[in-house]
Amino acid sequence: MKSAKLLVLALLIGVALAILGTTPPRPLAADAAGKDFSAGRAMIEVARIARAPHPSGSAEHAALRGYLMDRLGALGLVLHTQEALFPDDARATLNHRSGESRAQIPLVNIVAVLPGRDRTLPAVALMAHYDGVWGSPAAADDGAGVASILETMRALSGQRDRRRDVIVILTDGEEAGLNGAKLFFGQAPEASRIGALVNLETRGGGGKANLFQTSAMNGDAARLWAATAPHPAGTSLATFIYSVLPNDTDLTAALPHGYAAWNFAFIGRPGLYHSPLATPANLDQGALQQMGEQTLALARAMVTAPELPGQSPDIVFFDVFGLFALHYAAWWGWVMLALGFAGYGLVSLRRFEVRALLGGAVRMLGLVAGAAGALYLLNLLSGADGPVNYYDRLAAIPRLQIMACCAGVATVLLLVGGKQDGAVREAGMALPLLLAGAAFQAFAPTAAYVLALPMALGGAAAAVRALRPGGPAWAMTVAVAGIVTGYAFMLGYALLQAVGPTMPMVAVLPLMIAVCALEPLLPQTKPSSGRMAARHAMAVVLLAGAIGVSLWVRLDSPSATVAAYSDSNKNHGTT
Incomplete structure (x- = not known):
C-alpha cells in the first residue's frame, strides 16, 4: 500500500509539473x-x-x-x-x-x-x-x-x-x-x-x-x-x-x-x-x-x-x-552518465543476480519494441497507410496524442510489473537507457541530456536508498520520480506536437524515461492472479480506446481548419 501511495504521489507531481511546463505565461494587459x-x-x-x-x-x-x-x-x-x-x-x-x-x-x-x-x-x-x-x-x-x-x-x-x-x-x-x-x-x-x-x-x-x-x-x-x-x-x-x-x-x-x-x-x-x-x-x-x-x-x-x-x-x-x-x-553529460552507472551499479552489486539484471534489461527492451510496434500499427490504422493531407493530420495531433498515451500505458500494464527481483531488476531496466545515453552523448552531446540527466537523478536516488534506506531516501525517490516523470510527460507532448502525424513512435523515448523513474515505486511483490487479470483487462480497454481513436482520425471528415488552398479540403486523404 505504501508503494502504491508513493507511486500515485509521484504521478501527481509529474502531471502538475508537465502542465506547468507546457503552459505559456499569463498575457499582460494593454x-x-x-x-x-x-x-x-x-x-x-x-x-x-x-x-x-x-x-x-x-x-x-x-x-x-x-x-x-x-x-x-x-x-x-x-x-x-x-x-x-x-x-x-x-x-x-x-x-x-x-x-x-x-x-x-x-x-x-x-x-x-x-x-x-x-x-x-x-x-x-x-x-x-x-x-x-x-x-x-x-x-x-x-x-x-x-x-x-x-x-x-x-x-x-x-x-x-x-x-x-x-x-x-x-x-x-x-x-x-x-x-x-x-x-x-x-x-x-x-x-x-x-x-x-x-x-x-x-x-x-x-x-x-x-x-x-x-x-x-x-x-x-x-x-x-x-x-x-x-x-x-x-x-x-x-x-x-x-x-x-x-x-x-x-x-x-x-x-x-x-x-x-x-x-x-x-x-x-x-x-x-x-x-x-x-x-x-x-x-x-x-x-x-x-x-x-x-x-x-x-x-x-x-x-x-x-x-x-x-x-x-x-x-x-x-x-x-x-x-x-x-x-x-556538453562534457558534463559524461559526468551525469557516470553518476547514473555508479548509482545503479551500486544497487545491483549489493545483491548481484545476473538473471534479474538481464531480465530487467529485456523487459525494458520489450517495452520499447511493444510500444513502438503498437504505435506504428495504430498510426497506419489512423490513415497514414496512404496519401494524407498534411493540414488534416496536424489537426489530428491532439487525438494522436491520446492514442499514443493509451497505447503506451497499455504496454506498460502488460509488460511491466511483478517486481519480485527488486532493485537489481531496476538496475537492469535502467541499463538500456544508460547505454543509449552514452551513444547519444558520443554523437549528439548537446541533446544527450534528455537521457543523461534522468539517469543521473535516478542513479543518485538508487544509491541513497541502497546506502541509507529509510524515509528520507524514499522522499528523494518520490521527488526524483515526480520531476523526471513530469519532464517525460512534457517531452512526449512536445515530440508528438512536432512529428506526431508521421512518427508517433517517438513517444517511446519519454515512455522509457518515465517507466525507469517510477520503477522503484512499483509494488515489491508479484501481483496476484486477480490483480494481473485486472491489469490485463485495463490494458485491453486502453488498447481498444487507442484503436477507436485511430479509426476516428481515419474516418473523420476533413477538419474545418485545413488550409483553403489545399486540394484535400474537399477530398479527404488526398494531397
Missing part, C-alpha cells in the same frame, strides 16, 4: 507598464494585421504594408522598401494557391532602422514575415511575429541608453520559398551591418514559444537567452532535431552570414497552421506574450551591451518547466 512587453497591446496589432487574408501581391497585402510602415515610422524608425519580382517558381506557387495567372507579382520587403548612439557598432536585427498564405488571416503565421516586433520596438524606442541600431526586417514571400529573406541577405546593404538576429515564426496557433534554432557555435547566444528570458522556453534538444530536419524559415537565408541568431516559434494548436480559422480570436495570447517578452529581453540586453555574443562551443541548455533555464558544457 495597460501594463510601458517598459514591459504586453500581449494585450500586441493583440491590437494582430487584429489589424489579420483582419483578412493578405498573400503576397494582393491588395490587402499592399494595404498592410502601408499600415506597418506608418506604425514603424511613428515609432521613430527610418525606413524604406526593398523591391523586386517573385521568381517564376514562386510566382507559379502563388498563382496555383490563388487560382490566378498573374504574369508578375511584386516582392516587397520593409526595412526599418531605429538609430542608436553609435551607428558604427554592429546592429541588432529583428525579423518576421508579413505575408500570409492564400485564404488564411494568418494571425499566428506570422501576424504574431510581426506584432511581437512592433510591440518590442515600441518599448525600445523609449529606451534612451541604446548603444547600437536596431534593424527591423519584415520580409515578403516567406510562404513561397523564403524569397524576401533571400533578397535581403543577398542584396540589402543593411545585411552587412547586422551583428545579431532574432527571427520569429509559428506553426500553429499557440502553446509555448520555444527557442528551437540558434546559430552555430551557440554557447554565448544560449547563455544570453538563459540569462534574459523572463519565462524561458527552449532546449538544445530542439535545436539538434531541427538541424537534421529539412525544414526552413527566413533564418535559413541569414545563417551563412555568421550572425549570432535565435529562432522562436510556437507549434501548439497545430490545426491552425495556414488555416482559414487562424484569426485573432483563436490566437493564444499567452504564446504571444512568451514570444514577445523573450524577444524584447534579448534585444534590450544587446542594444546596451558593449559587445554582441560571439561564437563559442555549443552548450546544453533547456528550460526547467518554464521557470528558469539551465545550461552547461
Whole structure:
C-alpha cells in the first residue's frame, strides 16, 4: 500500500509539473507598464494585421504594408522598401494557391532602422514575415511575429541608453520559398551591418514559444537567452532535431552570414497552421506574450551591451518547466552518465543476480519494441497507410496524442510489473537507457541530456536508498520520480506536437524515461492472479480506446481548419 501511495504521489507531481511546463505565461494587459512587453497591446496589432487574408501581391497585402510602415515610422524608425519580382517558381506557387495567372507579382520587403548612439557598432536585427498564405488571416503565421516586433520596438524606442541600431526586417514571400529573406541577405546593404538576429515564426496557433534554432557555435547566444528570458522556453534538444530536419524559415537565408541568431516559434494548436480559422480570436495570447517578452529581453540586453555574443562551443541548455533555464558544457553529460552507472551499479552489486539484471534489461527492451510496434500499427490504422493531407493530420495531433498515451500505458500494464527481483531488476531496466545515453552523448552531446540527466537523478536516488534506506531516501525517490516523470510527460507532448502525424513512435523515448523513474515505486511483490487479470483487462480497454481513436482520425471528415488552398479540403486523404 505504501508503494502504491508513493507511486500515485509521484504521478501527481509529474502531471502538475508537465502542465506547468507546457503552459505559456499569463498575457499582460494593454495597460501594463510601458517598459514591459504586453500581449494585450500586441493583440491590437494582430487584429489589424489579420483582419483578412493578405498573400503576397494582393491588395490587402499592399494595404498592410502601408499600415506597418506608418506604425514603424511613428515609432521613430527610418525606413524604406526593398523591391523586386517573385521568381517564376514562386510566382507559379502563388498563382496555383490563388487560382490566378498573374504574369508578375511584386516582392516587397520593409526595412526599418531605429538609430542608436553609435551607428558604427554592429546592429541588432529583428525579423518576421508579413505575408500570409492564400485564404488564411494568418494571425499566428506570422501576424504574431510581426506584432511581437512592433510591440518590442515600441518599448525600445523609449529606451534612451541604446548603444547600437536596431534593424527591423519584415520580409515578403516567406510562404513561397523564403524569397524576401533571400533578397535581403543577398542584396540589402543593411545585411552587412547586422551583428545579431532574432527571427520569429509559428506553426500553429499557440502553446509555448520555444527557442528551437540558434546559430552555430551557440554557447554565448544560449547563455544570453538563459540569462534574459523572463519565462524561458527552449532546449538544445530542439535545436539538434531541427538541424537534421529539412525544414526552413527566413533564418535559413541569414545563417551563412555568421550572425549570432535565435529562432522562436510556437507549434501548439497545430490545426491552425495556414488555416482559414487562424484569426485573432483563436490566437493564444499567452504564446504571444512568451514570444514577445523573450524577444524584447534579448534585444534590450544587446542594444546596451558593449559587445554582441560571439561564437563559442555549443552548450546544453533547456528550460526547467518554464521557470528558469539551465545550461552547461556538453562534457558534463559524461559526468551525469557516470553518476547514473555508479548509482545503479551500486544497487545491483549489493545483491548481484545476473538473471534479474538481464531480465530487467529485456523487459525494458520489450517495452520499447511493444510500444513502438503498437504505435506504428495504430498510426497506419489512423490513415497514414496512404496519401494524407498534411493540414488534416496536424489537426489530428491532439487525438494522436491520446492514442499514443493509451497505447503506451497499455504496454506498460502488460509488460511491466511483478517486481519480485527488486532493485537489481531496476538496475537492469535502467541499463538500456544508460547505454543509449552514452551513444547519444558520443554523437549528439548537446541533446544527450534528455537521457543523461534522468539517469543521473535516478542513479543518485538508487544509491541513497541502497546506502541509507529509510524515509528520507524514499522522499528523494518520490521527488526524483515526480520531476523526471513530469519532464517525460512534457517531452512526449512536445515530440508528438512536432512529428506526431508521421512518427508517433517517438513517444517511446519519454515512455522509457518515465517507466525507469517510477520503477522503484512499483509494488515489491508479484501481483496476484486477480490483480494481473485486472491489469490485463485495463490494458485491453486502453488498447481498444487507442484503436477507436485511430479509426476516428481515419474516418473523420476533413477538419474545418485545413488550409483553403489545399486540394484535400474537399477530398479527404488526398494531397
